[in-house]
Amino acid sequence: MVVMDMQNLLSCSVLCCFLLFILSGRQQTVQGHRHLPSNIRPLKLFVFGDSYADTGNTNKSLVPWKHPYGISFPGNPTGRFSDGLVLTDYVAKFLGLNSPIPYEGWKSSSRGIPLLQYGLNFAYGGTGVFDTVVSGPNMTVQIDFLEHLLRDNVLTTKDLESSVSFVSLAGNDHFTYLRTNGSAQGLKPFITTVINQLAINLKRIHGLGVKKIAVTGLEPWGSCLIPYVTNTSLFQQCNDTYNSMVSFHNPLLKQAVEKLNSETKDSPFFIIDLYASFTSALKNEGSIKFENPPLKPCCLGVSSKYFCGNVDENGAKKYTICENPKSAFFWDVAHPSQEGWRAVYSALQPTLEQYFHY
Numbered sequence: 001m002v003v004m005d006m007q008n009l010l011s012c013s014v015l016c017c018f019l020l021f022i023l024s025g026r027q028q029t030v031q032g033h034r035h036l037p038s039n040i041r042p043l044k045l046f047v048f049g050d051s052y053a054d055t056g057n058t059n060k061s062l063v064p065w066k067h068p069y070g071i072s073f074p075g076n077p078t079g080r081f082s083d084g085l086v087l088t089d090y091v092a093k094f095l096g097l098n099s100p101i102p103y104e105g106w107k108s109s110s111r112g113i114p115l116l117q118y119g120l121n122f123a124y125g126g127t128g129v130f131d132t133v134v135s136g137p138n139m140t141v142q143i144d145f146l147e148h149l150l151r152d153n154v155l156t157t158k159d160l161e162s163s164v165s166f167v168s169l170a171g172n173d174h175f176t177y178l179r180t181n182g183s184a185q186g187l188k189p190f191i192t193t194v195i196n197q198l199a200i201n202l203k204r205i206h207g208l209g210v211k212k213i214a215v216t217g218l219e220p221w222g223s224c225l226i227p228y229v230t231n232t233s234l235f236q237q238c239n240d241t242y243n244s245m246v247s248f249h250n251p252l253l254k255q256a257v258e259k260l261n262s263e264t265k266d267s268p269f270f271i272i273d274l275y276a277s278f279t280s281a282l283k284n285e286g287s288i289k290f291e292n293p294p295l296k297p298c299c300l301g302v303s304s305k306y307f308c309g310n311v312d313e314n315g316a317k318k319y320t321i322c323e324n325p326k327s328a329f330f331w332d333v334a335h336p337s338q339e340g341w342r343a344v345y346s347a348l349q350p351t352l353e354q355y356f357h358y
């Protein structure tokens with residue numbers, strides 16, 4: 001049943017959007033005070049990865065460009081997989097920057113250098129370090145985009161030296177593997193190749209001059225916490241495959257990051273612990289509380305054939321939205337709501353402060 005659900009999800013365009021993501025072409029500011037003193041504030045943020053980070057690069061035919069995405073903020077879809085803001089916006093806020101413009105938006109604009117004031121977002125929802133079931137540039141190609149801008153003197157090494165990078169890898173490689181190969185025995189060796197490739201990518205970003213690089217660990221896909229892998233009616237199914245996937249991935253990532261840090265001056269690499277922060281938010285441990293059942297997404301397809309944002313051939317809505325998006329940690333079956341991300345950010349803040357205060 002879970003497998004069926006997974007395959008339906010994967011074969012549908014929404015899934016496609018799964019951890020995918022695009023652009024509004026305009027800056028969006030998160031309300032709130034800035035955290036870093038200006039003397040240590042980075043000047044730009046460069047973002048790579050998937051839908052947890054994408055703010056508008058995803059193909060405009062996909063659901064984050066459709067109602068009801070963006071319904072809480074800014075009121076219309078911006079290509080974010082959320083009713084409002086996503087993790088990148090909160091990371092930018094922490095750094096005292098506006099959320100950087102999405103690369104696709106920059107490309108289709110006048111390509112002005114002033115638009116790069118806060119950096120650039122190269123993350124595309126649905127992608128991974130390898131090619132996934134969703135089309136979109138893998139992380140290697142995303143880093144190529146940055147390299148080309150350096151080559152073309154749109155950005156300079158000096159820009160990068162005063163910058164930080166945020167890299168999101170939430171599991172699209174893993175789900176693609178499960179979908180296309182599926183052998184449980186092959187999963188661990190596959191995860192090892194994912195981590196190795198991720199380490200190559202992180203090292204490459206640092207090699208381009210970026211001084212600090214934060215990368216996400218896997219969120220608790222395996223601990224029955226993510227509705228995507230649970231029965232969308234019950235929201236409490238567990239699956240050992242996902243459990244073992246996450247508990248294998250995260251320690252391996254930690255080892256890889258420790259090794260990279262030991263080989264590099266100033267320990268530039270840092271893990272954003274989505275496992276602990278999602279868990280804490282979902283247990284309602286912080287000051288932001290969610291209604292029960294915490295796994296029930298706000299926006300849901302009316303049957304397993306449909307997902308948030310889907311309409312039928314007559315344009316009739318095939319999804320329902322909860323009354324108050326702020327009451328739900330999850331916006332759709334794979335992505336936190338704006339309020340969900342706010343709770344995650346709140347749980348992450350102490351470690352972000354440690355990492356960024358030299």
Ligand SMILES: *[C@@H]1O[C@H](CO)[C@@H](O)[C@H](O)[C@H]1NC(C)=O
Pocket residue numbers: 001002003006178239240241242
């Ligand atoms: C868990 O998910 C995997 C991968 O989709 C599947 O092969 C397995 O049968 C599932 N296990 C259970 C108990 O549903």
Ligand SMILES: *[C@@H]1O[C@H](CO)[C@@H](O)[C@H](O)[C@H]1NC(C)=O
Pocket residue numbers: 059060061
């Ligand atoms: C976006 O998706 C549409 C429909 O699947 C496709 O025709 C188009 O080529 C895609 N655009 C890009 C830039 O990939």
Ligand SMILES: *[C@@H]1O[C@H](CO)[C@@H](O)[C@H](O)[C@H]1NC(C)=O
Pocket residue numbers: 129130131138139140141197
């Ligand atoms: C990333 O995509 C490019 C272009 O499609 C491809 O040549 C390359 O092999 C991919 N890299 C990885 C690590 O999968």
Ligand SMILES: *[C@@H]1O[C@H](CO)[C@@H](O)[C@H](O)[C@H]1NC(C)=O
Pocket residue numbers: 177180181186190
């Ligand atoms: C899937 O399995 C085939 C055959 O065992 C193997 O050749 C291939 O490399 C696997 N793909 C991945 C992504 O692991």
Ligand SMILES: *[C@@H]1O[C@H](CO)[C@@H](O)[C@H](O)[C@H]1NC(C)=O
Pocket residue numbers: 001002231232233234
């Ligand atoms: C999933 O939920 C539906 C509807 O509540 C139920 O009929 C079905 O048995 C559930 N599947 C599993 C595997 O529990």
